[in-house]
Amino acid sequence: MRYLLALVVCAAAWGQISVAPTTVDFGSYAHGQSIPPQTVMVTAGESWRATPGANWLAVTPQSGAASTTPATVTFLTVASNLAPRETPQTTTVVFTSTLSTGTPAPPVTVNVTISFKPVVSVSRTGFTYNSLPGQTPPVESFALVANDPNNAAWTITPAVTTPRNGTWLGVSTRAGSGSLDTVIVLITTAGLPVGNYSGTVTVTPGAPAAPIVLPVSLIISSGAPNVSLSSPYFTAPGSLTFAGGSPPTQNFTLINTGGSQFNWTAAVTTDAGGNWLLASPKSGTSATTVTVAVNGVGLAAGTYTGLIRVSVPGAVVPTLEVRVGYTISPTTPVIASSGVVHAATFINSAVSPGQLVTIFGSNLANGVAAAVPPGNTLPVLLGITSMTMGGFACPLFFVSPTQINAQAPYELVGPTAQVVVTLGGVASQPAVINVEAASPAIFSLDGTGLGTATILRNSDFSLITSANPARRGEVVAIFCTGLGQVEGGGISGLAATVPTSASAVVGVNFAAAVAPVRYAGLAIGFAGLYQINVVVPTMGLAATGPVPVTIRVGNIVSPPLNTYVEAQRR
Numbered sequence: 001m002r003y004l005l006a007l008v009v010c011a012a013a014w015g016q017i018s019v020a021p022t023t024v025d026f027g028s029y030a031h032g033q034s035i036p037p038q039t040v041m042v043t044a045g046e047s048w049r050a051t052p053g054a055n056w057l058a059v060t061p062q063s064g065a066a067s068t069t070p071a072t073v074t075f076l077t078v079a080s081n082l083a084p085r086e087t088p089q090t091t092t093v094v095f096t097s098t099l100s101t102g103t104p105a106p107p108v109t110v111n112v113t114i115s116f117k118p119v120v121s122v123s124r125t126g127f128t129y130n131s132l133p134g135q136t137p138p139v140e141s142f143a144l145v146a147n148d149p150n151n152a153a154w155t156i157t158p159a160v161t162t163p164r165n166g167t168w169l170g171v172s173t174r175a176g177s178g179s180l181d182t183v184i185v186l187i188t189t190a191g192l193p194v195g196n197y198s199g200t201v202t203v204t205p206g207a208p209a210a211p212i213v214l215p216v217s218l219i220i221s222s223g224a225p226n227v228s229l230s231s232p233y234f235t236a237p238g239s240l241t242f243a244g245g246s247p248p249t250q251n252f253t254l255i256n257t258g259g260s261q262f263n264w265t266a267a268v269t270t271d272a273g274g275n276w277l278l279a280s281p282k283s284g285t286s287a288t289t290v291t292v293a294v295n296g297v298g299l300a301a302g303t304y305t306g307l308i309r310v311s312v313p314g315a316v317v318p319t320l321e322v323r324v325g326y327t328i329s330p331t332t333p334v335i336a337s338s339g340v341v342h343a344a345t346f347i348n349s350a351v352s353p354g355q356l357v358t359i360f361g362s363n364l365a366n367g368v369a370a371a372v373p374p375g376n377t378l379p380v381l382l383g384i385t386s387m388t389m390g391g392f393a394c395p396l397f398f399v400s401p402t403q404i405n406a407q408a409p410y411e412l413v414g415p416t417a418q419v420v421v422t423l424g425g426v427a428s429q430p431a432v433i434n435v436e437a438a439s440p441a442i443f444s445l446d447g448t449g450l451g452t453a454t455i456l457r458n459s460d461f462s463l464i465t466s467a468n469p470a471r472r473g474e475v476v477a478i479f480c481t482g483l484g485q486v487e488g489g490g491i492s493g494l495a496a497t498v499p500t501s502a503s504a505v506v507g508v509n510f511a512a513a514v515a516p517v518r519y520a521g522l523a524i525g526f527a528g529l530y531q532i533n534v535v536v537p538t539m540g541l542a543a544t545g546p547v548p549v550t551i552r553v554g555n556i557v558s559p560p561l562n563t564y565v566e567a568q569r570r
Contacts, residue, residue, distance in 0.1 A: 017095050018043045019108045022518060024075055024093075028115035030148035031084040031209050035077045035114070041070040046105055047098045053487050053501050054091035056081040057112060063098065077114065084118035084209075091487055092501045092519065109499060109519040109533070117147040118212070119205040120154050126215040127201075131189050132223055132259050141172075142214070144180045144203065153177045153206030158185075158216075160199040168192060169199040169216055177206075187218060194222045219257065225315040226258030229322065232416040232432045242294045242326040243429040244334035244363070249293045250429075252322060254310065256287050262312055266290060270306040274299070277306040277324055294326045303327045333385075333421040333428040335361040340419050340433050343405065343528075344441035344481055345449040345559055351389070351417075352439040353410045354490045356481040356528040358403060359387070361428070364421055365399040378407065378493035378527055384424040390417035390435070395493025395527060407528040410490035438484035438504055438553035442561045453549050453561035454479045458533065466546075469564035470536045475518060478508065478532040480551060480558070486521060496522035507552040508532060510565065513540030536565060543567050 024038045042048065042064060049063040050073060058076045075093065082089070090113045097104035124142040131137040146152035155175045160166035170186035185201060197218040204211040231252035235241045240250050256262060265283045270276060278293045292308065308322040338348035343356035351357060365385040371378050378395035380386055385404070387394040392409035399405075404421065414435025421428045443454040445463070455464040458475040462468055470476050483502040490500075499521055506520035515534040523531035532551065541547055546562035 016045050017048050017097060017105045017108050019073075019095055019110055022108065022110050023516070024110060024112045026075075026077060026112070026114035028117070030117050030151075031079075031082075031119050032151060032207050033148055035079065035116075037077075038075045040073050040075070040110060042073050042095065043068065043070045044095075044097075044105070048095050048105075049098050051094050051096065051498075052091065052112075053093065053499070054081075054089075056089070057091055057093065059093055075112065077116075079116075082114070082116045084116055086117060086121060088113050088115045088505060090501065090503075090505055092499060092521070094499050107499070111501075111518065113505075119146070119148050119151055119207050119209040120203055120212065121145040121147060122203055122212055122214065124214060126217075127185055128217045128219075129187055130219045130221065130257060131187075133192065133194065133220055134189055136189065137187050137218075139184060141182045141184045144183055146178050148207065149178075151205065151207030152179075155204045155206075156183060157202045157204065158199065159202065160197070162196070162198045166197065166199070168197065168218065169201070171201060185216065189218075189220060192218075192220050194220050196220075221257070221259045222316075223259035225256050225260055225262035225312060227254055227256050227262060227264070227310075227312045227315045227317065227320065229253070229310070229320050230255055232418070233430060235418075235430065238321060239323045239325070240292055241429050242324070243329070243332045243427065245296045245328060245332075247294060247296075247334055247429050248337040248431070249291050251289050251291045253289045254284075254287050254312075258316060261285060262315060264288075264310055264312045267309045267311070268306065269309070270304065272304065274304075276304060276326065277308075279308050292322075292324065294324070296326070296328050299328055301328050301330060327426075329426055331363060331366075331423055331426050333361065333363045333423045333426065335359060335364075335419060335421060335428050335431040340431055342439060342441050342449075342482065344443045347449070347559075350434040350436040350439045351408050351412065352436050352482050352484045353408060353412045354481075354484065354486065354492070354528055355408045355439055356397075356405070357394075357408055358405050359419065359421065360403055361421070362402060363423060364404050365401050365423065368398075368400045370398045371396055376495040376497065376527075378495075380493070386422045388418075388420050388422075389433070392492070407493060409492040410485060411492070436484075436556065438556050439482040440480060440506075440551040440553050440556060440558040441482050442478055442480045442549065442551065442558060444561055449559075451562065452546075453563045455549070455563050464563050466564045469566040471566055472536050472538040472541070472568070474536055475533055476536055478534065478549065478551070479523060480530050480532065481528055482558075483520060483530045483532075483551075483553060490522075493527055495527045496524050499524070502530065502553075504553045506532060508534045509550050509552065510537050510547050510563070511541055513537035541565055541568070 093110045096107045129137040172184035199216045201214040233250040304326040306324045310320040339360040369382040380393040385399045394406040397405040418430035501521035508515040518533040523529040548560035551558040
């Protein structure tokens with residue numbers, strides 16, 4: 001079962017609400033600077049109200065009556081609610097009808113952008129050094145940018161917390177004004193014994209603003225290897241868990257933060273005997289990833305335990321252990337290798353908060369069930385099947401023994417996370433996914449992730465096809481998933497009831513032509529489905545044939561799907 005996109009098409013006569021412009025950019029300001037208001041003009045055939053999408057934006061007046069004379073509406077920033085950050089911040093103001101009878105006019109969305117930076121920005125978030133006694137680690141530095149030319153003064157203060165009153169940390173410049181390309185962090189290891197040291201470099205703006213604290217970590221090692229184990233598959237420190245008759249492999253990595261090359265060997269044992277536990281490679285001379293597999297052929301249902309003992313002669317910790325548990329049960333759910341896929345593309349790719357996903361495997365459910373959500377909320381249990389991603393419960397659309405359709409929780413964070421399916425209290429072994437802030441992809445009309453994009457004409461809600469191409473300059477709606485977090489924070493499993501914009505800046509291209517975005521956020525009435533309203537480019541498109549459409553969030557671009565645009569009039 002694939003995701004079904006239900007669209008209700010209706011036609012009616014209504015009044016109009018007109019707003020100009022529909023894009024407002026306050027410009028770029030630093031924390032503490034005065035931000036001038038911006039205005040739009042509203043002409044309405046019926047009474048209206050304006051709803052800002054973020055608490056850092058105020059609108060006055062917030063409502064108005066029907067009038068053929070344009071009314072001036074002022075947008076004001078609430079600086080106390082604006083968090084200074086390096087990237088632009090976006091929200092929307094939605095103008096809706098307050099008509100109590102008849103068919104109301106469709107809403108109009110105004111996209112609002114502001115760049116609100118801290119008084120001073122720095123190019124680094126912290127520093128980590130590894131050194132032998134008496135050696136000088138490689139020189140590192142950071143750049144400093146003064147975003148407010150009228151309050152450009154700053155001071156830089158190094159401070160050592162380990163040991164107290166230590167003097168191993170310094171900086172090349174302690175005070176100044178304006179931007180500076182290079183501030184060198186100075187590290188002196190003379191006289192420091194083996195150990196871990198910490199300190200801070202604090203950049204304090206001259207204007208009232210929060211200081212920027214850069215943590216500094218210094219590790220002085222004896223020269224001996226300092227080897228540790230790391231794995232995204234660890235269910236507890238140094239523990240791997242397998243389940244099912246033929247589960248996918250897992251791995252762990254040897255990491256050396258010490259001073260020299262090292263030799264290591266790995267020995268595999270099982271508590272009750274048998275050769276069901278495998279590890280490869282079993283020796284090496286450097287930091288290495290070890291692949292772990294289990295073989296359930298010939299094993300009866302039950303729980304098996306084993307041990308991988310890693311020996312590193314001469315290391316700070318010469319012996320490291322990985323405990324392995326293996327459960328075989330007729331009802332154990334198994335997530336297929338690369339079985340967590342994007343719902344729009346069916347490709348095993350990164351997952352973003354709020355995204356729709358599909359999971360393939362075996363024993364995922366004891367039957368077929370589809371969600372009948374109470375109100376606007378999806379359940380997190382269908383039959384006896386549940387699923388977690390990064391430890392958070394996933395809202396479920398559909399479950400079957402071989403497939404689950406679900407929404408990734410908005411609480412999901414990366415860079416990696418574990419996916420676990422539980423059937424009647426029996427948990428699968430975890431599948432590890434990569435997590436990105438966004439993973440955009442457009443739904444295709446045939447549900448395969450290929451071919452023609454699901455795009456509707458805003459004026460009559462008709463599907464854009466080769467027989468019904470889009471007109472240049474008109475507004476169309478693209479349906480997709482994977483735009484990431486939304487303004488105000490999304491609620492997992494909750495169908496959107498009001499326009500809610502994506503937190504990130506979203507761009508759309510028709511071939512190489514940029515399509516102006518009017519709205520990018522949640523689609524009303526759906527959980528995890530996003531809608532992007534764009535203006536079809538008037539220039540830069542081929543005269544005939546399909547046009548590839550892509551979505552861009554930051555440096556992440558969706559796979560292209562085709563749409564159709566009418567030929568350029570001569």
